[in-house]
Amino acid sequence: MIAPLFKFGYFNDEISLVVAFVIGIGFGFMLERGGFGSARLLAAQFYFTDMRVFKVMFTAIVTAMTGIFYLAWIGWVDLSLVYFTDTFLIPQALGGLILGIGFVIGGYCPGTSGVAIATGRKDAVVYSIGGMFGIFVFGELYPYMSGFLKSTHLGKINLPELLGVHYGVVVFIVILIAIAGFTVVEWGENLMAKKNKGGRNA
Amino acid sequence: MKIKELFSNLHVHAHEDNVREHEMHPQHYWNPYLVGVGLGLVLLASFVVMGRGLGASGALSTITATAVNTIAPEHTASNPFYEGYLGDGETSPLKDWLIFQVLGLVVGGFISGALAGRNKISVEKGPHISVKGRYIYAFIGGSLMGFAAKMALGCTSGQGLTGGSMLSVGGWAFMLMVFVGGYATAYFVRRQWL
Numbered sequence: 001m002i003a004p005l006f007k008f009g010y011f012n013d014e015i016s017l018v019v020a021f022v023i024g025i026g027f028g029f030m031l032e033r034g035g036f037g038s039a040r041l042l043a044a045q046f047y048f049t050d051m052r053v054f055k056v057m058f059t060a061i062v063t064a065m066t067g068i069f070y071l072a073w074i075g076w077v078d079l080s081l082v083y084f085t086d087t088f089l090i091p092q093a094l095g096g097l098i099l100g101i102g103f104v105i106g107g108y109c110p111g112t113s114g115v116a117i118a119t120g121r122k123d124a125v126v127y128s129i130g131g132m133f134g135i136f137v138f139g140e141l142y143p144y145m146s147g148f149l150k151s152t153h154l155g156k157i158n159l160p161e162l163l164g165v166h167y168g169v170v171v172f173i174v175i176l177i178a179i180a181g182f183t184v185v186e187w188g189e190n191l192m193a194k195k196n197k198g199g200r201n202a
Numbered sequence: 203m204k205i206k207e208l209f210s211n212l213h214v215h216a217h218e219d220n221v222r223e224h225e226m227h228p229q230h231y232w233n234p235y236l237v238g239v240g241l242g243l244v245l246l247a248s249f250v251v252m253g254r255g256l257g258a259s260g261a262l263s264t265i266t267a268t269a270v271n272t273i274a275p276e277h278t279a280s281n282p283f284y285e286g287y288l289g290d291g292e293t294s295p296l297k298d299w300l301i302f303q304v305l306g307l308v309v310g311g312f313i314s315g316a317l318a319g320r321n322k323i324s325v326e327k328g329p330h331i332s333v334k335g336r337y338i339y340a341f342i343g344g345s346l347m348g349f350a351a352k353m354a355l356g357c358t359s360g361q362g363l364t365g366g367s368m369l370s371v372g373g374w375a376f377m378l379m380v381f382v383g384g385y386a387t388a389y390f391v392r393r394q395w396l
Contacts, residue, residue: 003250003251003253004249004250004251004252004253004254005250005251005252005253006251006252006253007253016252016299017297017299017302018302019251019252020252020299020300020302020303020306021302021303021305021306021309022306023244023247023248023251023252023256023303023306024302024303024304024305024306024307024308024309024310025306025307025309025310025313026240026244026247026306026310027241027244027256027303027306027307027310027359028306028307028308028309028310028311028312028313028314029310029311029313029314030237030240030241030244030310030314031241031307031310031311032310032311032314032315032318032320033231033232033237033240033314033318034231034232034234034237034238034241035230035231037311037315037320038326039326039327039340040326040327040328040395041231043388043394043395044395045384046384046385046387046388047388047392047395047396052231052234055234055235055238056234056235056237056238056241057238057358057362057363057366057377058238059234059235059237059238059239059241059242060238060239060241060242060245060363060367061242061362061363061366061367062238062242062367063238063239063241063242063243063245063246063367064242064243064245064246064249064255064363064367065366065367065368065369067242067243067246067249068246068249068250068367068368071250076250077249077250081253082249082253082254082255082368083253083254083255084255084364084365084368084370084373085355085356085360085361085365085370085372085373086355086372087370087371087372087373087375088355088372089371089372089375091353091354091355092353092354092355092361092372092373092375092376093375093376093379094353094354094379095350095351095352095353095354095355095376095379096350096354096361096375096376096377096378096379096380096382096383097350097379097380097382097383098346098347098349098350098353098383099346099347099350099351099354099357099358099376099379099380099383100379100380100381100382100383100384100385100386100387101346101350101383101384101386101387102342102343102344102345102346102347102349102350102383103343103347103358103380103383103384104343104383104384104387104388104391105339105342105343105346105387105391105394106339106340106341106342106343106344106346106347107326107339107340107343107394107395108340108343108344108347109258109347109357109358109359110258110259110261110262110347110348110351110357110358110359111256111258111307111357111358111359112358113344114258114304114307114308114311115307115308115310115311115315116311116326117308118307118308118309118310118311118312118315118321119311119312119315119320119321119322120315120321120322120323120324121324121325121326122323122324122325123325123326123327123336123337123340124326124340126337126340126341126344127340127341127343127344127347128262128344129341129344130340130341130342130343130344130345130347130348131259131262131344131345131347131348131351132262132265132266132269132348133341133344133345133348134344134345134346134347134348134349134350134352135259135262135263135266135348135349135351135352136266136270137345137348137349138283138348138349138352138353139266139267139270139281139283139284139352140281142281142282142283143281143282143283146282149353154371154372156370157370157371157372158368158369158370158371159369159370159371159374160369162371167369170369171369174369182235
């Protein structure tokens with residue numbers, strides 16, 4: 001096993017910051033290519049007129065998920081050394097709900113607002129100032145909420161462990177769900193396009 | 203001057219309907235499945251090289267904590283949330299992996315936008331809302347998002363993409379609820395976008 005390279009000591013902290021910058025460039029480039037510097041295009045997801053957010057997110061998840069599973073399977077990557085946060089089920093579900101509300105009101109998420117600022121969107125600057133204000137409010141309230149925030153702690157747990165099935169089975173199911181999802185949204189987009197066209201002509 | 207030239211259009215757009223149609227035209231962007239594969243490979247590279255995924259809100263937290271610490275150091279010292287972002291005090295908290303990744307994100311977004319002629323000073327909004335109104339929505343939405351991302355220990359990048367592709371239980375719970383929250387609220391803010 002040779003990867004994750006950083007965890008096996010192939011390079012030091014200083015180099016890791018260069019790696020961070022390069023990976024960031026790829027991240028920002030792809031988000032902009034997808035149209036994610038545009039709040040209207042991101043918000044369109046929630047009005048069923050353009051399902052790009054769903055398509056890009058799930059294609060990315062399927063790609064990275066399948067890739068890391070394959071590399072672990074052939075013995076290149078130690079999957080246990082790849083970091084993701086512990087699960088705190090209720091705080092994360094509630095956080096997701098509030099974040100979704102903030103998404104459609106603000107038009108961005110933190111990553112896409114960075115791309116929007118880079119491409120000149122002034123509303124994204126206001127959005128990010130709001131983001132820092134929200135983090136500040138959270139920080140001030142943190143001492144009062146810490147009990148709740150640490151509740152329903154399940155540890156660093158993945159779906160295969162939770163369901164007690166082989167990792168590959170979950171990978172396969174997620175791929176099937178993604179394909180089904182893509183089929184449905186393509187069909188739905190065509191339906192919406194026809195409906196809008198019909199409305200304009202009438 | 204070079205940077206100014208890269209912005210194809212420097213005057214503020216009023217975003218009339220024709221501008222909107224033009225920008226919304228999907229041919230200007232790459233195919234979403236192609237972008238998804240590209241984004242997935244960037245994420246995979248991060249897993250393999252660093253053993254961690256992508257993030258964004260963490261960088262905003264570090265900046266916020268640093269700002270609060272600069273203004274009121276006694277205040278942050280008594281709060282474990284801020285302390286977590288400030289480190290041991292020996293090295294600058296801004297010398298951080300996520301900060302550099304987000305700097306790269308801004309550069310990458312700028313390069314892509316410049317190559318496609320999409321960089322311009324403008325305000326993103328629907329035709330039925332004023333610029334001021336849009337700013338108010340942007341601030342409220344940003345505040346909710348910042349608060350929520352801290353509650354969930356990550357945003358669409360950290361929990362959604364990274365947690366999602368590592369099959370994290372919390373990441374999937376988070377992501378499903380993002381879509382629930384978005385769709386539940388969309389109707390009430392439709393005047394901002396449609």
